[in-house]
Amino acid sequence: MEADFLHWLREQLPEHRQVLLGPGDDAAVVRLAQSSDLVVTSDLLTDGVDFLLEECGPLRVGRKSLAVNLSDLAAMASRPVAIIVSLALPHTTALATARGFFKGLLPLAEEYDVAIAGGDTNTWEKGLVVSITALGETTAAGALTRSGAQVGDQILVTGDFGGSILGKHLDFEPRVREALLLQERYELHAGIDVSDGLSLDLSRLAASSRCGAAIELDRVPVAQAAEQLSNRAGDKLNPLEHALSDGEDFELIIAAPPAAAEQILADQPLQVPVTMIGEVVEQPGLWQRTSMGQLQWLEARGYEHQ
Amino acid sequence: MEADFLHWLREQLPEHRQVLLGPGDDAAVVRLAQSSDLVVTSDLLTDGVDFLLEECGPLRVGRKSLAVNLSDLAAMASRPVAIIVSLALPHTTALATARGFFKGLLPLAEEYDVAIAGGDTNTWEKGLVVSITALGETTAAGALTRSGAQVGDQILVTGDFGGSILGKHLDFEPRVREALLLQERYELHAGIDVSDGLSLDLSRLAASSRCGAAIELDRVPVAQAAEQLSNRAGDKLNPLEHALSDGEDFELIIAAPPAAAEQILADQPLQVPVTMIGEVVEQPGLWQRTSMGQLQWLEARGYEHQ
Numbered sequence: 001m002e003a004d005f006l007h008w009l010r011e012q013l014p015e016h017r018q019v020l021l022g023p024g025d026d027a028a029v030v031r032l033a034q035s036s037d038l039v040v041t042s043d044l045l046t047d048g049v050d051f052l053l054e055e056c057g058p059l060r061v062g063r064k065s066l067a068v069n070l071s072d073l074a075a076m077a078s079r080p081v082a083i084i085v086s087l088a089l090p091h092t093t094a095l096a097t098a099r100g101f102f103k104g105l106l107p108l109a110e111e112y113d114v115a116i117a118g119g120d121t122n123t124w125e126k127g128l129v130v131s132i133t134a135l136g137e138t139t140a141a142g143a144l145t146r147s148g149a150q151v152g153d154q155i156l157v158t159g160d161f162g163g164s165i166l167g168k169h170l171d172f173e174p175r176v177r178e179a180l181l182l183q184e185r186y187e188l189h190a191g192i193d194v195s196d197g198l199s200l201d202l203s204r205l206a207a208s209s210r211c212g213a214a215i216e217l218d219r220v221p222v223a224q225a226a227e228q229l230s231n232r233a234g235d236k237l238n239p240l241e242h243a244l245s246d247g248e249d250f251e252l253i254i255a256a257p258p259a260a261a262e263q264i265l266a267d268q269p270l271q272v273p274v275t276m277i278g279e280v281v282e283q284p285g286l287w288q289r290t291s292m293g294q295l296q297w298l299e300a301r302g303y304e305h306q
Numbered sequence: 307m308e309a310d311f312l313h314w315l316r317e318q319l320p321e322h323r324q325v326l327l328g329p330g331d332d333a334a335v336v337r338l339a340q341s342s343d344l345v346v347t348s349d350l351l352t353d354g355v356d357f358l359l360e361e362c363g364p365l366r367v368g369r370k371s372l373a374v375n376l377s378d379l380a381a382m383a384s385r386p387v388a389i390i391v392s393l394a395l396p397h398t399t400a401l402a403t404a405r406g407f408f409k410g411l412l413p414l415a416e417e418y419d420v421a422i423a424g425g426d427t428n429t430w431e432k433g434l435v436v437s438i439t440a441l442g443e444t445t446a447a448g449a450l451t452r453s454g455a456q457v458g459d460q461i462l463v464t465g466d467f468g469g470s471i472l473g474k475h476l477d478f479e480p481r482v483r484e485a486l487l488l489q490e491r492y493e494l495h496a497g498i499d500v501s502d503g504l505s506l507d508l509s510r511l512a513a514s515s516r517c518g519a520a521i522e523l524d525r526v527p528v529a530q531a532a533e534q535l536s537n538r539a540g541d542k543l544n545p546l547e548h549a550l551s552d553g554e555d556f557e558l559i560i561a562a563p564p565a566a567a568e569q570i571l572a573d574q575p576l577q578v579p580v581t582m583i584g585e586v587v588e589q590p591g592l593w594q595r596t597s598m599g600q601l602q603w604l605e606a607r608g609y610e611h612q
Contacts, residue, residue: 003610020343021451025514026381026498027347027442029449037326038344041333044392044426044437075332086350086437120350124433131350131392131426131437136333143335145327192332208331304308 002121005098009116012106016115018081028117030082036137039078043068047127051170058100060170061130066105068195069134070112070174071250075193077144077183078136080176082117083109086131091123101130112176141183144254149190149209153280154261159251159272161198162226162243169248178270179252186264190255197302199244202253203286209255214287214295215278220244245301255280308427311404315422318412322421324387334423336388342443345384349374353433357476364406366476367436372411374501375440376418376480377556381499383450383489384442386482388423389415392437397429407436418482447489450560455496455515459586460567465557465578467504468532468548475554484576485558492570496561503608505550508559509592515561520593520601521584526550551607561586 010023021029032038043065047053051061066083073080085105089097098121109116117135158175175193182188192205198220206213217240226242229235237245256264264274278289287295316329327335338344349371353359357367372389379386391411395403404427415422423441464481481499488494498511504526512519523546532548535541543551562570570580584595593601 021449025452026378027345027384027440027449029382029444030344030346032338032344038336038338038441039333040336040388040390040423040439040441042390042392042424042426042437042439044394044428044435046394046428046430046432046435049428049430072332076335078333082346084346084348084439086348086439088350088352088435117346118348120348120437122350122352122355124352124355126352126432127430129350129352129394129435129437131348131435133346133348133390133392133439134333135344135346138335143327143333146331 005095005121009102012102013116016082019115019117023116023118030117030135032081032137039073039076039136039138039143040133041069041072042131042133045130053128056170058097059104062101062104063108064170065130065132066108067172067174069132070176071193071195073134073136074174074176074179074252075191077141077179077191078138079180080112080114080134080136082115082135084117084133085119087121088129089121089123090127091125094123097128139180139183144179144183144188144191146190146192146205146208149205149211149255149280151211151280151282152258153189153255154258154276155202155213155278155280156254156256156261156264156274157221157251157277158270158274160221160223161249161251162223162239162246163229164225164246164248166225166229168225172250174250175252178272181269182254182264185269186256187260188254188256192253194249194251194253196247197245198249199286199298199300200302203300205253205255206280206286207284212281212283212285212287213278214281214289215298216289219275219277221275247303311401311427315408318408319422322388325421325423329422329424336423336441338387338443345379345382345442345444345449346439347375347378348437348439351436359434362476364403365410368407368410369414370476371436371438372414373478373480375438376482377499377501379440379442380480380482380485380558381497382442383447383485383497384444385486386418386420386440386442388421388441390423390439391425393427394435395427395429396433397431400429403434445486445489450485450489450494450497452496452498452511452514455511455517455561455586457517457586457588458564459495459561460564460582461508461519461584461586462560462562462567462570462580463527463557463583464576464580466527466529467555467557468529468545468552469535470531470552470554472531472534474531478556480556481558484578487575488560488570491575492562493566494560494562498559500555500557500559502553503551504555505592505604505606506608509606511559511561512586512592518587518589518591518593519584520587520595521604522595525581525583527581553609
């Protein structure tokens with residue numbers, strides 16, 4: 001299957017100015033922008049854990065597999081350049097799965113000007129495994145890490161949270177353009193994308209920065225999907241709890257000094273709303289700010305990887 | 307399992323001067339040597355196809371998974387810099403498998419000064435899947451591709467061929483130093499590493515270069531392992547046939563202009579012997595040169611990926 005499939009795939013791939021040598025040799029050669037560093041991230045997704053192939057089909061798996069990687073590059077405020085896509089395919093449906101996967105992935109790759117620089121496609125007797133490594137480059141503003149937050153920074157988020165399982169987890173838009181624009185125009189200290197849950201990922205940003213984070217719960221933008229999920233028979237969380245703990249929102253959390261944060265909130269420079277939900281505090285851990293201004297311990301909840 | 311394991315793993319990883327930001331953020335940041343391009347390759351290995359975990363154990367799987375990627379970088383005559391390692395682990399033995407895997411991989415990474423810049427580690431109910439993306443950088447001599455061979459070039463190989471399944475396929479030394487040294491000192495036109503079989507990979511180099519390749523069969527360096535394999539009851543190939551068609555020798559095939567090839571053969575600058583086995587010819591395809599000097603069609607045989 002491999003030769004035929006690769007032939008088909010290469011016909012789908014446009015040239016990319018930064019790919020000096022594309023798939024077909026022992027390795028690809030990619031040229032980064034001058035004085036850029038390489039930003040590299042990788043996600044491995046398996047059938048039954050990260051998606052259900054039978055339910056959502058290979059196209060949506062393809063799109064999501066790229067989108068989660070682009071979301072990681074967005075969290076670093078770096079510019080996507082190319083991806084390496086490797087698939088372990090169930091041999092009974094290998095060709096159809098691979099084609100569907102790339103049909104889902106390629107439009108998103110085109111939208112974000114990302115080249116497919118290589119990969120490896122094998123068949124085996126077990127389930128679909130997707131491994132994508134995404135290559136980006138730093139901009140003049142440098143990489144936005146998790147560890148730069150400072151006490152007093154405002155905590156900003158894009159979009160809204162919760163109930164992603166109802167659809168957004170497959171169809172979300174990675175916040176690449178948003179992160180690049182914010183990093184270019186404003187002073188940002190730290191950033192992370194929300195893959196495992198708003199409260200959990202915020203606590204990670206705080207821990208990496210050796211600070212704490214205090215949320216004002218009434219400011220958290222709760223998605224309509226969180227309300228819908230909460231209204232379902234048997235659901236035990238209220239919408240805010242869904243917003244704080246559901247995974248796969250793929251929105252950005254940004255820590256910015258107060259002046260920059262206020263400017264961003266006033267400008268609202270993105271197509272998606274930016275909301276202030278709290279601030280970086282000295283006490284390590286995750287906190288809620290009560291209406292009396294006190295800090296109360298808040299459990300960081302979300303998807304813990306097994 | 308993931309947090310504990312990552313903690314353990316990070317303690318094993320030395321600092322690397324080119325890794326500005328290592329594992330633990332949304333992405334890693336890697337600095338290439340000035341005016342180098344990025345060389346990137348990826349191999350996906352699955353239990354039951356590329357290795358038998360039960361038979362060879364996680365250490366040898368770890369070593370091999372890195373070595374095959376380094377062999378691809380060697381084929382491009384590029385300098386290894388960092389790798390991204392992703393594992394889908396059978397959940398019943400996840401921690402032991404992951405630790406064993408890295409215990410096998412890390413000494414080879416250290417030997418070749420390769421940083422572990424990131425990856426993704428998940429568990430699931432099925433077999434072990436390994437995905438490694440290797441990042442290298444071009445040297446001043448540029449990347450050595452498959453497609454630069456010219457009619458009249460001599461075809462050189464490192465080491466010997468055949469019978470790799472008896473052990474070399476797990477314990478081979480990727481020809482990184484050899485490729486860098488040859489590319490630095492001599493004029494080379496094209497290169498490939500032998501992963502699927504000498505005759506098959508040579509035919510690929512020739513096809514990429516829009517030429518043919520003519521082998522003088524009596525010059526092919528046949529490994530002792532090929533003789534051993536051939537002597538086994540039931541084995542149907544002679545040692546030369548094993549040398550031409552067995553996969554996973556992970557030696558280099560180089561096409562070099564006659565003057566450079568002669569110089570390499572006279573100098574023998576590598577710790578492993580370099581042998582001339584034929585020449586690049588105009589007629590597309592793979593050929594053997596008979597003792598009468600004529601070209602006779604030769605079947606390109608080896609491991610065809612499913």
